[in-house]
Amino acid sequence: MSLNVEILEQSFERVKPNATQFASSFYQNLLTDYPQIRPLFANTSMEEQEEKLIMSLVLVVENLRNPDYLTTVLQQLGERHVRYGTMRQHYPIVGAELLKTFEAYLGEEWTPEVKQAWTDAYGAIANIMLDGANHVEEIVEG
Numbered sequence: 001m002s003l004n005v006e007i008l009e010q011s012f013e014r015v016k017p018n019a020t021q022f023a024s025s026f027y028q029n030l031l032t033d034y035p036q037i038r039p040l041f042a043n044t045s046m047e048e049q050e051e052k053l054i055m056s057l058v059l060v061v062e063n064l065r066n067p068d069y070l071t072t073v074l075q076q077l078g079e080r081h082v083r084y085g086t087m088r089q090h091y092p093i094v095g096a097e098l099l100k101t102f103e104a105y106l107g108e109e110w111t112p113e114v115k116q117a118w119t120d121a122y123g124a125i126a127n128i129m130l131d132g133a134n135h136v137e138e139i140v141e142g
């Protein structure tokens with residue numbers, strides 16, 4: 001992965017103090033803009049889910065300098081997502097909503113450079129997760 005690690009670390013630090021609100025606003029945006037995603041979270045405690053999302057984002061950012069470890073963790077996460085009903089076409093939707101939420105929280109600090117860094121990072125994360133998902137036989141192609 002050739003990512004802009006410093007920009008990702010710095011911009012994530014700015015979001016961290018409001019991480020809970022960030023996650024809650026992300027899922028609100030996602031489920032409002034894409035109601036077709038709602039059934040996937042029908043039996044989910046969204047409060048717990050928000051915590052899990054934050055923890056996984058922290059894990060990703062803290063391990064940008066350990067790409068081998070990060071790859072393994074993200075492949076496993078992608079593999080588990082097949083069981084959650086996640087399909088290939090959901091990844092760009094979630095990416096767009098995540099970027100939108102970053103933009104809302106970073107305001108003027110959401111510069112073209114920061115946007116590019118997160119676009120690249122999400123693309124890399126999604127590719128590794130999908131790679132993990134491909135290891136699961138019953139992968140559902142959308």
Ligand code: HEM
Pocket residue numbers: 037040041043044045049052053056057077080081084085086087090091094125126
């Ligand atoms: C950057 C990409 C993503 C990250 C970091 C992420 C993170 C997580 C984490 C940490 C969990 C908790 C369970 C576990 O660790 O296995 C989870 C569960 C889940 N994710 Fe994701 N996810 C991502 C993409 C997606 C996408 C594209 C979808 C599709 C809409 C999705 C839907 C779900 C669902 C349905 C669950 C299960 C909720 C439950 O337990 O009821 N995720 N995700």
